[in-house]
Amino acid sequence: MLPTPGLPSFDYVIPSSASEVTKLLLKSNGDARLFMGGTDVFVRMRDGFFAPKILIDLKRLPGMTAITFTKRKGLTIGAGVDMNTLARHPAVIENYPLLVQAIDSVASYQLRTRATMGGNLTNASPAADTAPAALVLGANLVLHGRRGQRVVPIEKFFLGPGKTAIKPGEFLIRIEIPPPPKNAVGRYLKLGRNAHGDLAIVGVAVLGYPDKKAKSGFTFRIALASVAPTPIRAPNAEAILSVSPLTPDVIESAAIAAMETAKPIDDVRASAVYRKAMVRALTKRAVNQVSSLMFEVAS
Amino acid sequence: MSQHEITLTVNGSRERATVPANMTLLTMLREELVLTGTKNGCAAGECGACTVLFNGEPVDSCMVLAVEADGANIVTVEGLARDGKLDALQQKFIDLTGVQCGFCTPGMLISARALLDRRPHPSEDEIKDALRGNLCRCTGYARIVEAVKQVA
Numbered sequence: 017m018l019p020t021p022g023l024p025s026f027d028y029v030i031p032s033s034a035s036e037v038t039k040l041l042l043k044s045n046g047d048a049r050l051f052m053g054g055t056d057v058f059v060r061m062r063d064g065f066f067a068p069k070i071l072i073d074l075k076r077l078p079g080m081t082a083i084t085f086t087k088r089k090g091l092t093i094g095a096g097v098d099m100n101t102l103a104r105h106p107a108v109i110e111n112y113p114l115l116v117q118a119i120d121s122v123a124s125y126q127l128r129t130r131a132t133m134g135g136n137l138t139n140a141s142p143a144a145d146t147a148p149a150a151l152v153l154g155a156n157l158v159l160h161g162r163r164g165q166r167v168v169p170i171e172k173f174f175l176g177p178g179k180t181a182i183k184p185g186e187f188l189i190r191i192e193i194p195p196p197p198k199n200a201v202g203r204y205l206k207l208g209r210n211a212h213g214d215l216a217i218v219g220v221a222v223l224g225y226p227d228k229k230a231k232s233g234f235t236f237r238i239a240l241a242s243v244a245p246t247p248i249r250a251p252n253a254e255a256i257l258s259v260s261p262l263t264p265d266v267i268e269s270a271a272i273a274a275m276e277t278a279k280p281i282d283d284v285r286a287s288a289v290y291r292k293a294m295v296r297a298l299t300k301r302a303v304n305q306v307s308s309l310m311f312e313v314a315s
Numbered sequence: 316m317s318q319h320e321i322t323l324t325v326n327g328s329r330e331r332a333t334v335p336a337n338m339t340l341l342t343m344l345r346e347e348l349v350l351t352g353t354k355n356g357c358a359a360g361e362c363g364a365c366t367v368l369f370n371g372e373p374v375d376s377c378m379v380l381a382v383e384a385d386g387a388n389i390v391t392v393e394g395l396a397r398d399g400k401l402d403a404l405q406q407k408f409i410d411l412t413g414v415q416c417g418f419c420t421p422g423m424l425i426s427a428r429a430l431l432d433r434r435p436h437p438s439e440d441e442i443k444d445a446l447r448g449n450l451c452r453c454t455g456y457a458r459i460v461e462a463v464k465q466v467a
Contacts, residue, residue, distance in 0.1 A: 025316040028336035028382050055378055059359050071336065073383065100372065124448020126373040126426060127360050213447050 023058060024067040030076040034160045034189065037072060042162070042185040050074045050187055052096045053130035055123075056139050074187065075132070082190075085111065091193040095134030099146075100125065102133060112193065114202025114223060118149040121206045123213050134188050137173070140180045140246065141215075147174070147247035148221030148239035149204055155193045161186035174246035197235070200225035201309040203302045206241075207294050209285060216242040217286040218294040220274075222302040224310050230258040234310065236270075238299060243278035243291050250274040253299060262307050271300035321385035325350070326394030334381040340374075341365045343381035344391060352392035352421045356450075363449035366422035367391045373429040375448070392421035395428060404428055407462040415453035422449045427463045436467050 031037045040048050049068035051057040052075045060066060075081060075096030082094045085107035093102060102108055103119040115133075122128055122136070122145045136146045137157065147170075155170040159182060168181050175181060182188070196202075202223040208214030219241030227235040236257040238250040253274040260266040280291035317336045322329065325348060332347050341358075344350045344367065353376060356364035360378040367376045368390035395402040404427050407413070414420050423446060430437055430445035437445065442463045443456075451459065 023337040023339070026336055027317040028319065028380065029317075053378075054380070055360055058378055062358065120444075123360070124363065125429075125445055126363060126366050126375050126448045127378070129369070129372045129374045130378055 023061050026068055026071045029070055029072050031072055031074070032077075034077060034187075037074065037077065037187055038160065038162055038185045040070060040072060041187070044070055048072055052080075052132045052135045053098060055127055055131045056135060077189075080189065083108075087195060089192075090195040093133060093191040093193070095138075095188040095190055096132055097134070099128035099131050099133060099136075103128075111196055112149075112153065112202075114149050114153065114204055114221060115146070115193075117202070117204040118146045118219075118221065121145050121204065121213070121216075121219075133191060137170075137191070138180060138182065138188050140174050140176070140178050142177055142244060142246055143216045143219065143242040144247060145204070145206065145216060145219055145241065148219055148241045149202070150191070150193070151239035151247060151249055152202065152221050152223040152237035153193050153196065154237075155191050157188055158190045158192060159186045160189045165189070167192075171249070176245050196223075197225040197227075199310065199313050201306045201313065203305050203309075205298045205302045207298060215285065218242055218280075218291050218298055219247075220295065220298040220302050222299070222306045224257075224303070224306040226310065227258070232258055232261055232266075234258065234262065234307075236303065236306070238270075238274055238303075240274065240278055240295060240299075242285075243280040243295055245279075248277065250277045250299070252277060257303065262303075267300055267303050267307070270303060271296045274299040319382040319385070321382060323384050323386065324388045326390055332381070336380065336382060338381040339377050340367070340369075340379040340381050340384050340389070341376040343384075344376060344389070350391050350393050354418055354421060356418070356422075361448075361450070362419075363422040363426065364419055366425045366449065368425060368429060371429070371432065373426050390425070392424055395424060402428065403466045404431070404463065407466050408459070411458050411462045411465070413455065413458040413462040415451075415455045419449055419451045419453075423451070423459055427459075427466075430463070431467060437463075439464060442467070 048070040080094045080096030099119045103116045133146045157168045204221045206219045207217045221239045223237045253270040256270040275296040278295045280288040354364035356362035360375040365376040
């Protein structure tokens with residue numbers, strides 16, 4: 017018979033209110049854990065990384081699986097919304113195709129039936145595929161805690177591998193993404209050990225849009241996964257593209273700047289040197305693709 | 316550890332069970348309901364051998380708690396045949412030898428069924444993408460993909 021690695025014992029709790037979740041978290045002294053899709057939590061429990069006494073099913077909290085969109089306010093994503101539901105939402109397909117690309121690169125369809133963007137961000141893996149998209153789209157994370165709700169911009173959310181700005185008693189209730197800039201074009205390029213579904217060796221998200229205030233006529237936002245302790249923006253590369261006309265030389269120097277921003281490590285998936293080279297290659301490719309799509313939209 | 320009384324529909328029949336909090340849907344299906352068509356491969360959401368339909372959507376049943384299936388409608392490979400007649404996918408897998416050792420087959424069939432339910436005429440790329448979470452260690456992918464293509 018095949019081994020059946022079991023989950024350790026715990027109490028399963030469906031919370032009735034956000035304040036109950038906060039109370040349970042504070043009372044439990046770290047013995048309570050939250051889960052939504054469980055795709056990360058269950059694996060880590062099986063592998064013995066932690067054994068919580070209480071497992072709180074956060075997606076069952078009212079409002080956690082809601083998606084709303086308005087042209088003026090943008091998109092709100094309940095923390096418990098699964099990735100497939102999110103990627104198939106008509107407003108997401110129309111207004112945030114970059115997010116759909118990022119989600120489609122995660123694991124497999126049947127895993128994404130359970131996996132959530134909320135969990136992907138709060139796990140704070142440097143390789144989180146939805147993080148670069150969230151960074152370039154300017155997402156805000158709404159946390160619930162003892163003193164009610166507070167909003168943390170995604171730029172200030174990631175503190176290190178597995179570490180976030182979430183404080184004791186707090187948890188993510190929803191993700192808010194502002195309306196995309198007019199005529200914005202996005203691209204997420206991911207390199208894994210196989211064509212699809214693997215954890216990223218390097219992930220590059222690029223969002224570009226026509227901008228009269230920029231000297232080049234365009235503003236670019238670039239974010240990188242799996243090449244630093246957290247998902248990061250590449251501000252120097254962005255600056256180069258907003259100042260100078262988008263010639264091949266300028267795009268090359270932006271790609272080099274992105275490479276220099278990356279601070280990868282050697283690990284089981286790839287070496288740091290290789291990762292840096294791939295940041296350069298993928299940034300160049302993504303910026304080229306975004307540029308040509310923007311010119312198509314403009315003409 | 317908490318125990319939970321759950322009611323769910325499995326392959327069209329109503330089931331009641333009392334399950335411990337840490338029991339997975341996979342374990343419940345195999346060991347409580349003795350539906351052993353669904354396989355335990357990696358137990359980590361990688362291989363897809365345990366794929367079942369959960370309210371019409373495919374999930375890795377090793378990554379779902381049994382208690383979460385309270386009120387859900389589950390379809391396993393045993394539920395694909397209707398009135399003693401195999402699902403078209405099952406028949407095509409047989410006709411084209413899309414089955415070798417057979418361990419991945421139940422998961423492949425469920426993922427393929429779910430794909431055709433949401434997208435009746437997928438491209439070859441879409442078929443491969445939908446089966447990305449189902450690993451076949453006999454590497455019989457070509458015939459599996461061909462079988463799905465012919466049914467679509």
